[in-house]
Amino acid sequence: MSVSFIMASLPSVASRQSTSVVYHRSAEWQWITSRDFDTRHEARTSMVDSMQSAIIWYRSPGRQQHMDTANRFSVKKFSDVAVEVVREKILSGELAPGQRINEIALSEELQISRSPLREALRDLTSEGLVTMSPGKGSFVASFDIETVTQIGEIRLTVECAVARFAAERADESDRAELKQMIGEIEEAIAAPDRPYPHHLNFHHLLGRATKNPRLSQLSDEVERQLRLARIASGNSPTRAREVLAEHRAISDAVLAGDVERADREMRSHITASNDAIIALIVS
Numbered sequence: 001m002s003v004s005f006i007m008a009s010l011p012s013v014a015s016r017q018s019t020s021v022v023y024h025r026s027a028e029w030q031w032i033t034s035r036d037f038d039t040r041h042e043a044r045t046s047m048v049d050s051m052q053s054a055i056i057w058y059r060s061p062g063r064q065q066h067m068d069t070a071n072r073f074s075v076k077k078f079s080d081v082a083v084e085v086v087r088e089k090i091l092s093g094e095l096a097p098g099q100r101i102n103e104i105a106l107s108e109e110l111q112i113s114r115s116p117l118r119e120a121l122r123d124l125t126s127e128g129l130v131t132m133s134p135g136k137g138s139f140v141a142s143f144d145i146e147t148v149t150q151i152g153e154i155r156l157t158v159e160c161a162v163a164r165f166a167a168e169r170a171d172e173s174d175r176a177e178l179k180q181m182i183g184e185i186e187e188a189i190a191a192p193d194r195p196y197p198h199h200l201n202f203h204h205l206l207g208r209a210t211k212n213p214r215l216s217q218l219s220d221e222v223e224r225q226l227r228l229a230r231i232a233s234g235n236s237p238t239r240a241r242e243v244l245a246e247h248r249a250i251s252d253a254v255l256a257g258d259v260e261r262a263d264r265e266m267r268s269h270i271t272a273s274n275d276a277i278i279a280l281i282v283s
Contacts, residue, residue, distance in 0.1 A: 078112045082120035085110060090129050090140050091231060098142035101130065128224035141228045145278055148229060152274035155222045156267065159203065162219050163250060163266035165210035167259045174209035178251045181205055185247065189240050196234030198227075202247045209254065226277065233276045246272060 086106065089095045101121065107114045121138045124130040132138045166174070181200055188197035203223055207216030223230075234240055246269035253262035 077116065078110075079116035079119040079123070082106075082110055082112060082117050083123050086120060086124060087127070087129060090124075090228065095140045097140050097228065099140045100136075101138040101140065103138065126224065128227040143226070143229050143277070143281065145281055148226065148274065148277050148281065151222065151225050152270070152277070155226065155274075156270045158215070158219050158222050159206075159270050160263050160266050162203070162206050162210055162215060163254065163262040164259050165212060165215065166206045167254045167257055167262035169211045170209040170254055170257075174205075175255050177205055178209070178254060182244075182248055182251050185244050189237070189244060193237050194240065195237060196240035196243050198231050198234060202251075206250070206254070229277045229280070230273065233273070233280050236276075239276055242272065243269075 086095070086101070095101065103114055103117055103121075107117050110117070121130050121132065125132055125138075129141055130138050131141050170178070181202060185197060185200055185202070188194060188200065201223075204216070204220060207219040210216060234243060246265070249265040250262060250269060253265050
C-alpha cells in the first residue's frame with residue numbers, strides 16, 4: 001500500500017520534502033512537488049478554501065482500478081486524514097494489538113503537527129481501536145479472555161433486545177434497507193477468500209429499526225468496545241461466511257416480524273461471535 005498526501009495550507013508548507021502542496025493564487029492552481037518523490041502522481045481537484053484542510057489520495061493495489069478519478073480525492077481536515085491512515089495501520093496489523101503508538105514518528109510520517117494527530121487518536125478511541133492512558137500515551141486496543149467474556153455478556157443482552165424490538169417495530173424503509181445490506185454483504189464476499197466487509201454495519205442498521213435512539217446508541221457503544229476483536233475474527237473467510245448466514249437468519253426473522261425467532265437467531269449469532277473472538281485470542 002502506498003499513501004500520498006496533497007496538503008492544502010500555507011505556502012511555507014511547500015518547503016517540506018516528500019509532499020505535494022496545492023494552493024490557489026489568482027484563480028490558478030500552483031503545483032509544488034518536492035524532488036525526492038519516488039513516485040509522482042498527477043491529479044486534478046477543486047478549490048480548497050480552508051487552510052486547515054488536506055486532500056488525500058488513498059491508493060492500494062487491487063482497489064485503485066475500481067476507483068474512478070473523482071472518488072480518489074476528498075477534502076479533509078488533517079485530523080481526518082490521520083484517522084484514516086492510523087485506522088488502516090491498525091486494521092491491517094501494521095500496528096499490533098497492545099502496541100504503543102509513536103506519536104512523534106507518526107506526525108513526521110504524515111507531516112502534520114501532533115495536535116491533529118492527537119485529535120485523530122481520540123476519535124479512534126471512540127471507535128474502540130485505541131486506548132489512551134494519561135502519562136503513558138496511546139496504545140492499539142487489545143483484549144483478554146476475561147474482558148471479551150464480560151463485554152460479550154453485555155452485548156448478548158443488548159443485541160437480543162435490539163433484535164426483538166426491530167422485529168416488532170421495523171417499517172417498510174427498514175425492511176428495504178435490511179434486504180439491501182444483506183445483498184451487499186453477499187456481493188462483498190462472493191469470492192471465497194474475502195473477509196467480512198465491516199464497513200457494512202448490520203447491527204447499527206438493526207438498532208435504527210428499533211425506533212429507540214438510546215438503545216441504538218447503547219448497541220453502537222458496546223459494538224465499538226469489541227470492534228477490533230470482531231474485525232480480526234471476521235478477517236477469516238470461513239467466519240465471514242458464517243457471519244453472513246447468521247445475519248441473514250436474523251434479517252429473515254425481523255422481516256417476518258417474528259420476535260421470538262429474531263431473539264433466538266441473535267442469541268445464536270452473538271454466542272458464535274464471542275466464541276470466535278476467544279478462539280482467536282487463545283490461538
